[in-house]
Amino acid sequence: MKLPYFPGCTLKTTATNLEIPALEVAKRLGIEMIELDRWNCCGVVSYLVSDDLMKHLAPVRNFLRVQEMNAKGIVENENRLVTLCSMCYNTLSLSNKRMQKNPDDLQKINDFMHREETKYDGSVEVVHLLPIIRELGWEAVRKQVKKPLKNIKVASYYGCMLLRPKDVGIDDAEDPKILEELVSALGGETIDWDSGSRCCGSYHTVNNKDIVVNLSKGIIDDARKNGADVIITSCPLCAFNLDSRQKDIMEKYPEFESMPVVFFSQLMGAAFDIEKEKLGWEANYISPEILFNY
Amino acid sequence: MAKLIKLDDKGVEFLDKIMELSGETITLCDQCGTCSGGCPFIAEMDVNPSQIMRQVMIGQKNIMESKTMWICASCFTCTVRCPRELDVSKVAEALRQVKLREAIDFIDIEKISEEEARILPSIAIVGAFRKFTG
Amino acid sequence: MKTGVYLCQCGGNISNTIDLPKIAKHVKEKKGDILIQENSHMCSGAGQKLIIDDIKNHGLEKVVVAACSPHFHEKTFRAALQKAGLNPYVLEISNFREHCSWAHKNEPEIATEKAKDIIDASIAKVELDFPLEEKKMQMGDEVLVIGGGIAGIQTSLDLADAGKKVTLVEKQPTLGGKMAILTKTFPTEDCAACIISPKMAAVQDHPNITLYTNSEIESIAGHRLHFEAKIKKNPRFILDTIDMDQCLICTKCVQECPIEQPNYWEQGIMNRKAIYIPAPHAIPYKYLIDKENCLHFKDGSCSICADVCPQKVIDFEQKAEFIDVAVDNVVVATGYDIYDATEKTVFGYGKYKNVVSALEMERIVDHISEKEPPREVGKRVAFVQCVGSRDKQIGREYCSRVCCMFSVKLASLLKQAKPETDIYIFYTDLRAFGKGYEEYYKRSQEMGIKFVRGKPSHFTEDPDTKQVIVTVEDTLSRDIIQSEFDLVVLANGMGLSAASEPIADQLKLAKSDDGFFKEAHPKYRPVDTLVEGIFLAGTAQGPKDIPDTVTQASAAAGRVLATLAQKEFSLDPVLAFVHQDICDGCKQCLNECPKKAISINADGKAEINEALCLGCGSCLASCPIEAIDLNYFTNDQMYAQIEASLSNKKEGEKRILIFADENTVYRLADACGVRKMKYSTDSRIFRIPSGSRMTSNLIKFALSKGADAVMIGDSPEKSSRFAWANNVTKENIKQVQSALNDLQIEPERLIFKEYSAGELARFTNDVDAIAEFLGTIAPIPNETRDKLFTAVRGE
Ligand SMILES: Cc1cc2nc3c(=O)[nH]c(=O)nc-3n(C[C@H](O)[C@H](O)[C@H](O)COP(=O)(O)OP(=O)(O)OC[C@H]3O[C@@H](n4cnc5c(N)ncnc54)[C@H](O)[C@@H]3O)c2cc1C
Ligand code: SF4
Ligand code: SF4
Numbered sequence A: 001m002k003l004p005y006f007p008g009c010t011l012k013t014t015a016t017n018l019e020i021p022a023l024e025v026a027k028r029l030g031i032e033m034i035e036l037d038r039w040n041c042c043g044v045v046s047y048l049v050s051d052d053l054m055k056h057l058a059p060v061r062n063f064l065r066v067q068e069m070n071a072k073g074i075v076e077n078e079n080r081l082v083t084l085c086s087m088c089y090n091t092l093s094l095s096n097k098r099m100q101k102n103p104d105d106l107q108k109i110n111d112f113m114h115r116e117e118t119k120y121d122g123s124v125e126v127v128h129l130l131p132i133i134r135e136l137g138w139e140a141v142r143k144q145v146k147k148p149l150k151n152i153k154v155a156s157y158y159g160c161m162l163l164r165p166k167d168v169g170i171d172d173a174e175d176p177k178i179l180e181e182l183v184s185a186l187g188g189e190t191i192d193w194d195s196g197s198r199c200c201g202s203y204h205t206v207n208n209k210d211i212v213v214n215l216s217k218g219i220i221d222d223a224r225k226n227g228a229d230v231i232i233t234s235c236p237l238c239a240f241n242l243d244s245r246q247k248d249i250m251e252k253y254p255e256f257e258s259m260p261v262v263f264f265s266q267l268m269g270a271a272f273d274i275e276k277e278k279l280g281w282e283a284n285y286i287s288p289e290i291l292f293n294y
Numbered sequence B: 001m002a003k004l005i006k007l008d009d010k011g012v013e014f015l016d017k018i019m020e021l022s023g024e025t026i027t028l029c030d031q032c033g034t035c036s037g038g039c040p041f042i043a044e045m046d047v048n049p050s051q052i053m054r055q056v057m058i059g060q061k062n063i064m065e066s067k068t069m070w071i072c073a074s075c076f077t078c079t080v081r082c083p084r085e086l087d088v089s090k091v092a093e094a095l096r097q098v099k100l101r102e103a104i105d106f107i108d109i110e111k112i113s114e115e116e117a118r119i120l121p122s123i124a125i126v127g128a129f130r131k132f133t134g
Numbered sequence C: 001m002k003t004g005v006y007l008c009q010c011g012g013n014i015s016n017t018i019d020l021p022k023i024a025k026h027v028k029e030k031k032g033d034i035l036i037q038e039n040s041h042m043c044s045g046a047g048q049k050l051i052i053d054d055i056k057n058h059g060l061e062k063v064v065v066a067a068c069s070p071h072f073h074e075k076t077f078r079a080a081l082q083k084a085g086l087n088p089y090v091l092e093i094s095n096f097r098e099h100c101s102w103a104h105k106n107e108p109e110i111a112t113e114k115a116k117d118i119i120d121a122s123i124a125k126v127e128l129d130f131p132l133e134e135k136k137m138q139m140g141d142e143v144l145v146i147g148g149g150i151a152g153i154q155t156s157l158d159l160a161d162a163g164k165k166v167t168l169v170e171k172q173p174t175l176g177g178k179m180a181i182l183t184k185t186f187p188t189e190d191c192a193a194c195i196i197s198p199k200m201a202a203v204q205d206h207p208n209i210t211l212y213t214n215s216e217i218e219s220i221a222g223h224r225l226h227f228e229a230k231i232k233k234n235p236r237f238i239l240d241t242i243d244m245d246q247c248l249i250c251t252k253c254v255q256e257c258p259i260e261q262p263n264y265w266e267q268g269i270m271n272r273k274a275i276y277i278p279a280p281h282a283i284p285y286k287y288l289i290d291k292e293n294c295l296h297f298k299d300g301s302c303s304i305c306a307d308v309c310p311q312k313v314i315d316f317e318q319k320a321e322f323i324d325v326a327v328d329n330v331v332v333a334t335g336y337d338i339y340d341a342t343e344k345t346v347f348g349y350g351k352y353k354n355v356v357s358a359l360e361m362e363r364i365v366d367h368i369s370e371k372e373p374p375r376e377v378g379k380r381v382a383f384v385q386c387v388g389s390r391d392k393q394i395g396r397e398y399c400s401r402v403c404c405m406f407s408v409k410l411a412s413l414l415k416q417a418k419p420e421t422d423i424y425i426f427y428t429d430l431r432a433f434g435k436g437y438e439e440y441y442k443r444s445q446e447m448g449i450k451f452v453r454g455k456p457s458h459f460t461e462d463p464d465t466k467q468v469i470v471t472v473e474d475t476l477s478r479d480i481i482q483s484e485f486d487l488v489v490l491a492n493g494m495g496l497s498a499a500s501e502p503i504a505d506q507l508k509l510a511k512s513d514d515g516f517f518k519e520a521h522p523k524y525r526p527v528d529t530l531v532e533g534i535f536l537a538g539t540a541q542g543p544k545d546i547p548d549t550v551t552q553a554s555a556a557a558g559r560v561l562a563t564l565a566q567k568e569f570s571l572d573p574v575l576a577f578v579h580q581d582i583c584d585g586c587k588q589c590l591n592e593c594p595k596k597a598i599s600i601n602a603d604g605k606a607e608i609n610e611a612l613c614l615g616c617g618s619c620l621a622s623c624p625i626e627a628i629d630l631n632y633f634t635n636d637q638m639y640a641q642i643e644a645s646l647s648n649k650k651e652g653e654k655r656i657l658i659f660a661d662e663n664t665v666y667r668l669a670d671a672c673g674v675r676k677m678k679y680s681t682d683s684r685i686f687r688i689p690s691g692s693r694m695t696s697n698l699i700k701f702a703l704s705k706g707a708d709a710v711m712i713g714d715s716p717e718k719s720s721r722f723a724w725a726n727n728v729t730k731e732n733i734k735q736v737q738s739a740l741n742d743l744q745i746e747p748e749r750l751i752f753k754e755y756s757a758g759e760l761a762r763f764t765n766d767v768d769a770i771a772e773f774l775g776t777i778a779p780i781p782n783e784t785r786d787k788l789f790t791a792v793r794g795e
């Protein structure tokens, strides 16, 4: 299966440890993710007011690239655009839904982009890699597992952007299961906890670090209380807030005990036993030692 | 001491403007409090999300001075729970926009240390700037 | 002179717009030998007398009245015909007022032209009208009541006391429904079991009631005061004897049975055996074996109950019995289910041990004063209102009406039994609407129960203590309460019971937006359904408390009695019939009738059962040779009126033929007229029983004869008398559209639209949109129209 792929800015800078293992595990599952030619930043957060139409331009331009890939035969009849970063997934999806629901808006955007050779026809479907894997079936994942995650207890952290609002969520907004199913397929243990979709503080990390420190601490403490060894996520911003910000948590709360936070792709990579260099452990702030030798 | 409130046309205009910008029928709000009870940021807010809805409904423009709309991070927790399917995050965004369109920024790039700038993921910086600047 | 045409001025309402003398002249020229009269008010005594006298003096055989909509005075004029000795069905009404003079008030000339088409169509049809007889059917005194909750019980007792023969079918092994589960009842706090038990016993003992418990409706069909049902009596695996029960209730079997299962009548807080009696007050008070869980049925490893039974009444071989009944009326009292809160995952019901449903709480409270209650409640208890009600997120926006009060009740009972309990009720609005309810609510406040205004957002569970942590805004102080509770009780809302669904399907009962069964009219016919002879009782129609349920159940009994008191009823003669000379017995129509009114007779030809047929016309499309037909809307009559109405069309003019179902869309067009709402004067509106009557041949014929567009209008499925009809219509339309495509006729010329009763503006807008569309395209070439004609009528 060949899929057009939108990486987004962060995967090329601070979150290479999300992308590199993801591309490798996808390949082993028979999914070839082909990076869009000339992609541009999606804008990170979606604009929510009614009169900010032009702010949706950035996402829509990327959809043109998908149409072009199809036209050039790089992918065959593939209207799905796959993403890895939860924020990009959400922003692209929300813009896309708005275009699909409001032909007038789409028309305006197309008119504005008159220099583009193609017009966006509303046909693209923004997807995240996780549901693509779910569609393949967990059995397919199980088959690729070389080193089952025996005795490792994993807290699945969804954050906000994979689940909400409901019409772009990849799973039930209040009772998601997809990460837990993945962990089970990898041979790991899941925990049942209440913080899996509680916000980590998001972009407040830039100028209101304290909010993030408090929220992240609450999430990690809850994971610990429920017996987790490691937290997984698919969002580079959540990862930063939960992982790198542990430094700040420890400064404020000296008794705080750290916990590794890794990307779902790294966890899959470990279980698939992919090349060590591709796992990108060095990019994690809290070293996930429990995953080195188990 | 109780505050004395006058209901006037200015207040109605304010409500209409926020309803239009947000696309939400704020008068539908039942004041059930579900949004406030679930908001992960509630401890940081000076005014609860449900109060924002109430104050806008009765045209109280001073709500613009509250911290809450800047704290709301569009996490959509309330969006998926509101029994009236209202979206408080859109109302908060509309309120922010009203302020930001007066060309007032709520973030200062100078204040971000070099060390921080190096480690912060770009989505954090872009996200914050998109939410806090006009 | 065979036909009389009467032009009503309607005191100027018609004659100020339509030039009636011109119409008279037109008719005279076209028809010659015809009687034409103009009168200021045809509906008046004088107007009627005019018709009666003319019939008598001139020997008229057919009558056309051009006046207001047939929905106003068709009955009046039919009566006049009858008085004069004519059959009432040789009458046609030309809708001059609502569909013409009022709708096109400001365009008198065009309106007059349109009126010509209308009256020509009526005359063409009346010429083919033939006498129809209203068949009289005898009514008996048999009633089927489905559902044995308090609603079904009350209806059955009322009817039986009035001497009617009642068959009561209850799915569960005992009567009583939900009420048999409740502890005490608000606002009087009398014990539910104590007040319902005597009624249950009375049902069992009543000579006029035949009770089937543990039974279901296998199939039911029919309508209009005649229904045939097959009852499936599921086996209890205990011998049934006629006079006395051989079972001694010695409980030996129960003592020995190794299987324990949660007991539904205890809402799972207590167990029962695989052989059991549901509840101490069960009626009938008889054992049954739970086949799903009994080891004998699982793997044959056990039969100990049969072995120990001194009377040998256990019979593992017992089979389901089927009983056929024929009844005159049906009462549906299939009740409600509480909202399944596992769906609302934020509340952790089914996951957190200390979150319980309201029905579970009924049982918990019922046992609370026992020495060793099956379940303790702890120190701090929360009640959470509106779970599964007033919540768009789960698609239930209505208020369930009783949950405020049952929470007040459960809290009060708990407080009385355990005064040390600290009780909070989290609500958004408190609804204490009934007699004595506000007082009851106030008493609970006096007891120290705390009402906190706020809807919890979510619960979590303390993994160690298993306490439930409730997070909620106290919306009156704006503080956020986050606190542990030993027990959280959800105020589950009500929805139509799942067991009602098969009944809904079989009887084709409509539902309202809230998912409950829909009454015929919310104000004037609250217990009738849209199907004659079927009535609703209790919570199957909407959330209710016991007083309202009982009131409505008695009302349903009253409506049944009023219906049966008529002793006989006449069938509307607008029914399908089969031209026996044309039918070749191909059987293609057999399955098309959802009422199963078509069968093959001894001659091998199709035949319509008049008691079952509703006259929708859906079957007509299925006959390839037009052998099935519909009284009063026959193929010949339809062809003739379509052709006549198009006969005045001049070069360059446009015609939009609108075929409107008589119950909704035809009346909608009337209402537009009453409001003087304008719409395209190209429109010509025809009355039909339902859109499905428009066979593909008729549609093609209309287009071949000069129609530029055809619109079919019908009510939406859920409010239609003929729930199935729209699918048939759509199928017919699809067929014609593909034929049009082949002939390069724009398929958009054929439109099917559904309208609810109030959608006046949508209707006029749609008609105008068609007219506008016709303005943008070239007319259908005559050769193409000819081709269409040959497709319908041959060379
Ligand atoms: C927790 C709770 C507490 C309450 N407390 C009170 C109170 O204190 N006071 C008060 O006034 N009201 C109270 N109510 C409301 C009360 O329960 C209802 O008003 C009443 O039970 C409705 O009776 P019903 O006969 O309409 O429905 P049900 O009791 O639901 O009876 C319907 C019956 O039909 C049967 N049935 C369904 N489908 C079929 C089928 N296809 N074939 C055959 N049989 C079928 C069912 O098995 C059932 O026995 C309470 C409700 C709840 C949920
Ligand atoms: S959850 Fe919705 S209805 Fe309730 S207070 Fe918040 S916005 Fe209003
Ligand atoms: S969207 Fe805003 S108001 Fe709503 S829960 Fe999230 S932070 Fe709170």
Ligand code: SF4
Pocket: C253, C256, C257, C258, C259, C273, C274, C275, C289, C290, C293, C294, C295, C296, C297, C302, C303, C304, C305, C306
């Ligand atoms: S046969 Fe079934 S009902 Fe009888 S004792 Fe055994 S398990 Fe119980």
Ligand code: SF4
Pocket: C385, C386, C387, C389, C390, C398, C399, C400, C401, C402, C403, C404, C405, C429, C430, C431, C491, C493
């Ligand atoms: S009766 Fe009370 S608890 Fe029930 S839905 Fe209505 S308001 Fe909510």
